[in-house]
Amino acid sequence: MTVSGTGAVVEAMCPYRLVLEHVTSRWGVLVLIELLDRPYRFSELRRAVSGYGRGVSEKMLTQTLQTLERDGLVHRDARPVIPPRVDYSLTGLGREAAEQVRGLALWTEKRMEAVQEAREAYDTRRAAEAS
Secondary structure (H helix, E strand, O other): OOOOHHHHHHHHHOHHHHHHHHHHOHHHHHHHHHHHHOOEEHHHHHHHHHOOOOOOOHHHHHHHHHHHHHOOOEEEEEEOOOOOEEEEEEOHHHHHHHHHHHHHHHHHHHOHHHHHHHHHHHHHHHHHHHO
């Protein structure tokens, strides 16, 4: 999310790049994929996203959700009950983006063996060149 005056200029000049950064950010991808299944409360979503490895901080998840909400991808439903209840879900636009991101994630999982082989071949070549 842009806050400063110069950030607003950058956003006006290249809005597509910023949306792409939000959707494909480290936590944006995981939030979108998780919300494809169902709406989540904040703490549930934090646990689900943290299940992919390194945990997401409350601050970072809050910032990610606010950014995705600003872009029209996530809907925040705050209910005035005691205790307060806030649910997060995808908008129609968010569902479109999440399906695209999930496709890329599934491709990555499916092709990880080929990626690993390419990495090993690269490392072997680099080691041979260095010696």
